[in-house]
Amino acid sequence: MADLKMTAQKVQKVIEEAKLTKSRFCVEEKETQEFTMENGEFSLFRTLFDKNLSVNVFHNQKKGSASTNKFDDAAIHAVVEAAVTSSESAVADEAYDIAPKQDAECFEVGIYEPDMDLLFERTKELGDNIKEQFPKIQVMQIIVSHVKVHEIYWNSNGTELETYAGAYRLTVEFSGNDGEKTTSLNYTGISTTDLSEPFIEQGAIKRQLEDTVKQLKVKPMEGKFEGTVVLMPECVNEFLYYITSCFAGDSVVLEKTSIWLDKIGEQVADSRLTVSFDPMNEKIVDFERYTPDGFKSEPYDFIQKGVLKSFKTSLYVANKNGSAPAKNMSYSMVVEAGDTAVEDIIRNVEKGLLMGGFSGGEPGTNGEISGVAKNSFLIENGRVTTPVNEVMISGNLAEMLKNIVAVSKERVADGGAVMPYIAVDGIVVSGKN
Amino acid sequence: MLEDIIAVKKSLFATGVHTELRAQENRYRRVSLVQGNIMGNQRSETSGICARVCKNGVYGFSSMAEYSSEAADAVLRAATRNALFLDERAAKNKPAIPSLEGGMIPVNMEIKDNEQKKYIDFCKEIDDYIVKTYPKLTSRTVVYSEDSMDKILYTSDGKDGHTTSPRCYIYVFMNSETLDGAPIELYEVFGGAGNFDDNFSKPELLYDKLEKLYKKVMDKRAGVYAEAGYKTVILGGILSGMLAHEAVGHTVEADLVMGGSVAGPSRNKRVASDLVTMVDFAHTALGQRAPLPVYLDDEGTPATDAMLIENGILKGYMHNRESAAHFGMTPCGNARGFEFSDEPLIRMRNTAVLPGKDKLEEMIASVEDGYYLLDTGNGQADLTGEFMFGINMGYEIKNGKLGRAILDTTVSGVAFEMLQTVDMVSDEMVWSSSGFCGKKQMMPVGMGGPALRCKIMIGGR
Structure with missing residues (x-):
């Protein structure tokens, strides 16, 4: 994660060299791990490594924005230049502003490192629970993921804020199915930081499954x-x-x-x-x-x-x-x-x-x-x-x-x-x- | 445009598994002028590389926001590791996906860039024209929006290719008030596939279309609420395209068929009147380039048209390679991913109801008491084919003549029931291509159709 701080410092330097009146940027790294079950069976395991740098400038009250997912020196220079260039074409507006300096702070939110084995087991258990308790429910898709984000925010009033955040997210797409009778597709889901309880007991999942079975009539x-x-x-x-x-x-x-x-x-x-x-x-x-x-x-x-x-x-x-x-x-x-x-x-x-x-x-x-x-x-x-x-x-x-x-x-x-x-x-x- | 640095990796693909390696860049340009104020002024790109590996019926996928030789190696390793993780635990032991003929699909359209100033100036010119010409409007918004996908694909057992899909649009929103002071808003979209210069040479070329939009806004000022109930209506081409996509198209995507859609038990059965034929076009439609042409999908399947409904009979589904094998059908190239970090899903391309032989004027003249419904802001449907479309522009039809405009309302129905009421089909096609379909991922899609005379539920007040 030291790399992200180094990237932030480079972006800050390029922005400061551009001598802009007001500006801000946000740089983030994100890692997603995600299981998909389709029609009751595991079908896909994804691991995604993403990053993003977005720059907003309000130079002389003219707004320009640009973003990229490349962090090399050339990309950093290019994205700052793109934001500045696009601001030059804009119309000045006194309403553009950034927040005054906020005290530096690093936030830790949720659960940053996932337990993928337990997540796999909880997902399998959800599939099994639905099969046993709701035989007339056809689960089209269960997608369960852990997303973690490390983000650094900076603005030219001297604000530097940082976040380490992570959470599990579940979505279930399902319908009632009984012979040729099909209900509408229904959705449910939760966001959580805690895998200690079975998914089926959380949010409104059980009640929505029950309602969908009733919808067959x-x-x-x-x-x-x-x-x-x-x-x-x-x-x-x-x-x-x-x-x-x-x-x-x-x-x-x-x-x-x-x-x-x-x-x-x-x-x-x-x-x-x-x-x-x-x-x-x-x-x-x-x-x-x-x-x-x-x-x-x-x-x-x-x-x-x-x-x-x-x-x-x-x-x-x-x-x-x-x-x-x-x-x-x-x-x-x-x-x-x-x-x-x-x-x-x-x-x-x-x-x-x-x-x-x-x-x-x-x-x-x-x-x-x-x-x-x-x-x-x-x-x-x-x-x-x-x-x-x-x-x-x-x-x-x-x-x-x-x-x-x-x-x-x-x-x-x-x-x-x-x-x-x-x-x-x-x-x-x-x-x- | 992406430079091909991954061709050499094909020789590293593991044997005994199906592998795809895709490099991709998505580019976005956007300017939005709200009341002349620049609310949005953005340029962005996302690029990276992804790999998908299939082993015994389970897939491992990995992507990285970096386009380099090292990133290609890393995603191939991670995708393989993920496939093994699932194969060990899920043990599906399914047979391999049938192979396709190899070969290379070349670039079909260049992606070109412009300075942001060009977009801003164009939008400002349109905005100035609207202010000068239409003082009765309470507010207006002009948006330029451009997106493109640039993909290089290598597969272990299908076609490889370098494909591009630029498109750009100008949205104009006009706001006014009804006679009793309630706000109303209508918008029109201009543009299509290709680059800025292909679509927008001079602002003046849009002025006639702005006039038509303004007239609709003025008509709607004196609009009345539609009378709720089951009515005979003429659905304009924008709406029949929406119907083709939302209410029928999704139910015949093979993954949703396997998920229990109404189309499963309906194959080779009558689902519409014999005037209705519906096709998901790949790259050429009715002798012309399709609105958003697709030549190759992201599993290495060359794109061909998919016949969905032929003379009212449900004929086929849209597939990826796995679902085509499951149903014993031929894949037509519908498996597409939106960004480099997206795995291919079954997606529509240019889904349309085919034109018929009736003249729109005669269709309107044939309705004693109903509605001519023109524009929609949105639409949704589900596995049962039950759909709803928001209607933001339409007119009463009384004794065969267009009457007053109507205020915002909604139409709904069940697609395979409603389509059986179609008894007239116009001879003119209307396409739209500015939208995104949302199905786990976004995807640009085209849709179109002629005017349809049918019966439908319309919401009133």
């Missing part, structure tokens, strides 16, 4: 109604991602197309909803410890008791908008638990849908959303009844936040997010006819 839904949709945690995560990018992300704030542009400090959601971005949370596996702008990352509330507290914007966009940049740029979302058990949330629904997935386009800036409800079940008179397909839901994301009627006590933590079930009223649910 799926029926097309007839008719149309407006009712309550109970979003499962994986669906909550997806919707909150859309909400963030449609109403609070860089593009919409810069273009001023966000409908929340003047809503900081105002109620945008039901008061039961608190959403934070927290890459350091003990239940989250996220390597971010500093932002691309060079600030040390801190957790922050995005929506606190329904009140919008922050946009999710970079320093540049925040400067353009006259607001503060987000305190971290990760998408590791943690939603505060509510006070109602899932069972009771469902009991209170007369007619609705329990929705496990959403297949739809990323909504536009107006928040209008429509798409197919996947892995979903009808709720009738307080009970989960028929698994349904060919069901479309439509609504508006901003209105949905205000129409939240319950947040569950139970939450799922899969290493990427911590999410409860959330029930929303007033969603149009349409069947085939």
Whole structure:
């Protein structure tokens, strides 16, 4: 790893020789080891050695960027020159900036050296567990990997930050299969630093496998109604991602197309909803410890008791908008638990849908959303009844936040997010006819 | 362009195993102007080398972000070690993949570079024109995006080759508001395979197309919500291409067939009306260069067309060499990796519904109450062929005439059911090639089709 420090020193020297007013770079080495199982059998073992150097310059307030995965002297000179040259063609903008000097720090995150033999055994065990416990599940692919990253960040205000990070990641693609009956393809996964527990016990893996087996009895839904949709945690995560990018992300704030542009400090959601971005949370596996702008990352509330507290914007966009940049740029979302058990949330629904997935386009800036409800079940008179397909839901994301009627006590933590079930009223649910 | 320094390594390939050694460089150029502000201004390259070794049905793979003789030796060693690790523990003992004829596929297209200034100036000129010509827009974005793959491949028992695939595009986004103040956005993509100068000689050549985009935005300002339900629609060529790729194409990728897709039990059965024929083209489509031509895949299989649906009957799948052997079919060159660190996966190339004989005007005139759906921002489908496409531009059809524009909505259905409702197919093809397909890795893909008259579920409000 001394090599990476030497590379960083060389890049710094080349940048300093270029006498740029503002600049930053990030240099990293990454090693991935990954097993793939296809259709229940091991098929591939990959070892990847990657590296990357990215340089951003803001010389005389003109921005240019370049990156390479070569670390030799010629490549370092070339990438700095490419960034400088591209900045020369750019238009000066006072909003470009880098974070002020931060105290030097070296972060150690997760588990840096993997135990590949144990990882192989845990993966094999997962395949065996699914075969034994869920004979009607067809596992198309299990991919399990360990990724370790060593990264050095530098900016021209004197900031030097370093990270050693490593974690295991698992994704499973599966469907229900019973003779000629097939369900939709479903996905689950976790990020973890701990191999002491079988994979099948983690995240929402077991429940998602159970739901998929139930989906083998799926029926097309007839008719149309407006009712309550109970979003499962994986669906909550997806919707909150859309909400963030449609109403609070860089593009919409810069273009001023966000409908929340003047809503900081105002109620945008039901008061039961608190959403934070927290890459350091003990239940989250996220390597971010500093932002691309060079600030040390801190957790922050995005929506606190329904009140919008922050946009999710970079320093540049925040400067353009006259607001503060987000305190971290990760998408590791943690939603505060509510006070109602899932069972009771469902009991209170007369007619609705329990929705496990959403297949739809990323909504536009107006928040209008429509798409197919996947892995979903009808709720009738307080009970989960028929698994349904060919069901479309439509609504508006901003209105949905205000129409939240319950947040569950139970939450799922899969290493990427911590999410409860959330029930929303007033969603149009349409069947085939 | 990559210089070939790995030809000499072929003599070092181990016997008794299948080996691939691939050097690759991917290059990206991007400029994005948001409201005239340069938000993105990037140049990047990734290059390196990878090896894949197959022993008794298991694969070892390794890649290194370095293109050198030493790196080639290192990845060959690591890939072999990984194959042995799995072979010992998994003990699949499968027979070797059938060999292919050897030979060399030469470079088909040069990759050329330009200074970033050229891209920025071009984007600025378009941006200035939009500001001057269309003051009613609330905002606009102009993006130049270029990517290319340059690959040198050596295999133990197939074709070798040096292949390139440059492509470049300009995206223009126009934003406005509906009459009641809700934001709307539409975009258009210009460009295709080849280098900047092949696609963009003068900004003026795009102005007619910008006018058409602007007209759509203005129409959409007065747009109405579609009425939800099962409707007769004309799907424009962009949408039939999306259908070919997302809703049918993925289900007939052999790895997904083995994973339980609906296409498994449907082979040689009717899955569409007899007006529907669907092909995954390799490098030449309907007598012309395909949008993103592929001549050789990353397993050493020369690329040929794959017939998927012929006159409504599901005929075949897309394969890698292993799946072709499994199904007793011929591989057509669909196994491709996106970056040097990616192993080859079964991927589509230029997947299309073939044109028919109907005139679009007559198709529209034939619809009493339905929609003409033109543009989509996205689409998804799954193993069952159940699909959804976001619709961001379309018009009502009332009594055979185009009516008001519609606001964003979604269409959905089950591909092999919906395709059986196709009763008219236009005689004009529309291709798109700017997108990436995501299936573990990214991959540039082309897709296309004529207008189709069919029945489909449309979401309303």
